[in-house]
C-alpha cells in the first residue's frame with residue numbers, strides 16, 4: 001500500500017502541467033480580490049455568494065481531472081492557454097485574429113497548407129490538440145458573453161419573473177461569474193501565453209531554465225515555499241472596477257475579443273522578464289522578494305481584469321427583449337400553457 005502511494009505521488013509529480021495554471025488557492029485569491037474591487041452598487045447576491053464564486057474558480061481545472069475522457073480533454077484543455085509565440089509559425093499576428101473560434105481553426109489549417117506543413121497525425125495525437133495554440137482569448141470572450149446574457153435575462157426576471165425564476169437566474173449569474181473567473185485568472189499567469197510554458201523550448205541563446213517543474217513553481221509552489229501572497233496589500237492596490245474602454249468594430253461588436261487579446265498580449269510581454277527573474281535567482285531563496293513582487297503583481301492584474309469584466313457584463317447587459325415579451329404575455333394570460 002505504502003509503495004503504491006509513493007508510486008502514485010511520484011507519478012503526480014511527473015505529470016505534465018502544461019495546462020494547469022495558478023493553483024486552486026491562487027484562483028481563489030484572484031476571485032476574492034476581484035469581488036473586493038466591485039463597486040457597492042453591484043448586485044449584492046454576488047457578494048453573498050462569495051464562497052461559491054471562490055469555489056468555482058477551480059471548476060474548469062476540475063474538468064481536467066478526468067484524464068480518460070478524451071472528448072472533454074479536447075474541448076476543455078486548450079481553453080486554458082494561448083501560445084502567442086505560435087502565431088508567427090502561421091504567418092499570423094494578434095491583430096489578424098477573429099473573434100470566431102472555428103473560423104480561427106479553419107484559418108490555421110489553411111495557413112498550414114499554404115506553408116506546405118503536414119496536418120497533425122491523429123494516431124500520435126489522441127486528444128487531437130496538436131497544431132492548436134490554445135483558445136484562451138475565445139474562452140474569455142465566450143464566457144463573458146454567457147455572463148452578460150445571464151445578466152440580461154436576470155434583469156427581466158427581476159421585474160416579471162416568479163421568485164423561483166429569480167433565484168435560478170441569480171444562481172446562473174454566480175455560476176457564470178465563477179467560470180469566467182478561471183480563464184481570466186489563467187491568463188495572468190504568463191506561462192499560459194507561451195510555448196515556453198514549462199521551461200524554455202528550442203533555441204535558448206540566453207540560457208533560460210528548461211526545468212520541467214518551472215510552471216508548477218510559478219503556479220503555486222513558490223508561494224508554498226515562501227509564504228502566501230499579501231492579500232490585504234493586493235486588495236488595496238486595486239482600483240474600483242470600471243467598464244472596459246474598448247472600441248466596438250465590425251469584426252468584434254462587443255469589443256470584448258480585442259480586450260481579451262490585448263490583455264493576453266500584456267501577460268505574454270512578461271514571459272521573458274519572468275525567465276530573466278529565474279535566471280538571476282530572484283524566484284527562490286534569499287532574493288525571492290523580487291520574484292514575489294512580480295507574481296503578486298500578476299495576481300493583481302488578473303483580479304483587476306476580472307473585476308472589470310464582471311462589472312462590464314452587468315452594466316452592459318440590456319434587458320432580454322424576447323423574454324420580456326414572453327413574460328409580459330404570460331402575465332396577461334396566466335393560464336396559457
Ligand SMILES: [Zn+2]
Nearest residue numbers: 020021080186
Ligand atoms: Zn486553468
